Amino acid sequence: MYMLVENRSSSHLHLKRSPGIRSWSLCVGIASIGLAAAYYSADSLAWKLFYMAGCFFVAAQNLEQWEEAVFDKNKGTICLKTFNLYKKILTLSKGGNEQVVAVLNEIRDVNVEEETVRYFGKGYLVVLRFVTGFSHPLTQSAVLGCRSDVEAVAKLITSFLELDRVETPQDFSQSSETEASDGDEPQAKY
Template identity: 65%
Template sequence: MSVFQMGYMKVETHTFNLLHLKRSPGVRSWSLFVGIASVGLAAAYYSSDSILWKLFYVTGCVFVAMQNMEEWEEAVFDKTKNVIELKTFSLYTLIITMWRKGQEKVVVDMRQLRDVCIQEEKVRYLGKGYLLVLRLDTGFSYPLTQSATMGGRSDVEAVASLLKRFLGLEELRRRWEEEEGAEHSTDSDKEEEVEHAVH
């Protein structure tokens, strides 16, 4: 299926067995980067300090700008392997660690996934943001992205609906309930057989 943008995340690949989602720093993040970096450039341009101090102004502001940038993020849902891979790439971490570390990856067993829900977060000075959370039957939860998307939640709801359709969560939930009911019925039958045998 062709690539298309859903606001919250971009659908890179969508087949029956594979769903690949991507998220890059948005316009707000890049605007903040340019704004902070411009402060350093202006300080260096108008300052009468030495070239080393001017370089320090520019470098310092660029590092602060990178630290406040959103990260590049990917989520891969692979039915053939029954795995979910959540990848995060940070430009700031990459440079700070001298290119030794910049990407983090979390691998989750898809068979443990029980629900996909929308979580609301308050972002300082900017209002409310929304992101998706993957809930597992082990009690753990993993955010689909580290940063929330601002504005309306319709974009996040669209990705949530896509995920639920792809994973067939409603069908899986019904199957789990049927299996639990069957196990409970089997256990009850075994208890009755034991009671009859005792008597």
């Protein structure tokens, strides 16, 4: 699953992502190696603690991030938050939380991009494109395989931001009227 809908209303969209089963399995597997090495070794207590601490550190490093995206039409902002357990441990709880805030009106498009994940194949993620030409991914890591899940999230965001709205024929007639009125003005000859 790419992202889960935590809360959705006409003015608020809250998406969340937690580490997946693959990430937790890898974390438990690496931590188990440290516990087994400490339990079955004939080394001193200091070495056993070193085995356990090292493996727990590597396990935390391989754990994916917790990520949130909060779209708020009332405030006119999008807030992208990430929480990383590894950075939290490494900086002794001073880091690990990152937050990006952007203006909703500046988002002009929502796309699904494909990126190559080494040894595993192709991953997909949602990218927000801004009026300024800046692009920012919705999440920091791609999801493997499930392109349809990622496309569903992109479609949800597009419909929430009303980016899929096509101009009505009335809008087209107004623009053609202004062009016609511009033609009535006298042209300066140079």
